[in-house]
Amino acid sequence: MLVLIFSLASNAQEIALLKYNGGGDWYANPTALPNLIKFCNDNIHTVINSKPATVTPGSSAIFQYPFVHMTGHGNVIFNDHEVTNLRNYLLSGGFLHIDDNYGMKPYLLKELKKLFPNKTLQEISTNHLIFSTAYQFPNGLPKIHEHDGLPPQALGFFEGDRLILLFTFESDLGDGWEDAAIHNDPEEVRSRALKMGANIIKYAFID
Incomplete structure (x- = not known):
């Protein structure tokens, strides 16, 4: 099996957006990743290409990227090859961050069961490294947008001690990464979202 080795010290770094099937809007939040990349390059010494790539779950190209981001509001389907x-x-060695943009969870969970039938999504402890790699989040995942009045949750799949998949729910980090004029979020809210995003990027690159 191919083993991926990534580092913050790499001369060239790229991240990707996952284009999935099922009808869900995988392309939601178009300014989110470019803004997160700029924030990371400016603040945590990454050198990520300013334009994120787009990859599909079944492509060999996905192995080029230490961090893949997935978002949307609707249906998700992975076929057998993609799984x-x-x-x-x-x-x-890859890392997938899935950010529920509201409404994705019921469709996603059945696909995650296909992906790892013997694993259970675990709530990630607030003392996990992902909450402190670059910025401190002692209370865990920040709440960026209100939807159903539920607390934000960071859930994940682990392989040994390594977090390989992060599912952020009832937080809406991606909305907080978008251009300020899109959601009119206060700067403090956008800052929390970007800092948490930087933590995720850094964890994916150095773990």
Whole structure:
């Protein structure tokens, strides 16, 4: 199996957005990743290409990226080949961040069960490294947008001690990464979202 080795010290770094099937709007929040990249390059010494790539779950190209981001509001479907390829990507060193943009969870959970039938999504402890790699979040995942009045949750799949998949729910980090004029979030809220995003990026690159 191909083993991926990534580092913050790499001369060239790239991240990617996951284009999935099922009808969900995988392309939601178009300014989110470019803004997060700029924040990371300016503040945590990454040198990420300013334009994120787009990859599909079944492509060999996914193995080029230490961090893949997935978002949307609706349906998600992984076929058998995509399940196998995505599983291999994660087990060989890749990292997938899934940010529920509201309404994605019921569709996503059945696909995650196909991806790792023997794993259970675990609530990530507030003392996990992902909450302190660059910025301190002692209370865990920040709340960026209100939807159903539920607390934000950071859930994940682990392989040994390594977090390989992060699912952020009832937080809406991606909305907080978008251009300020899109959601009119206060700067303090956008800052929290970007700082948490930087933590996720840094964890994915150095773990």
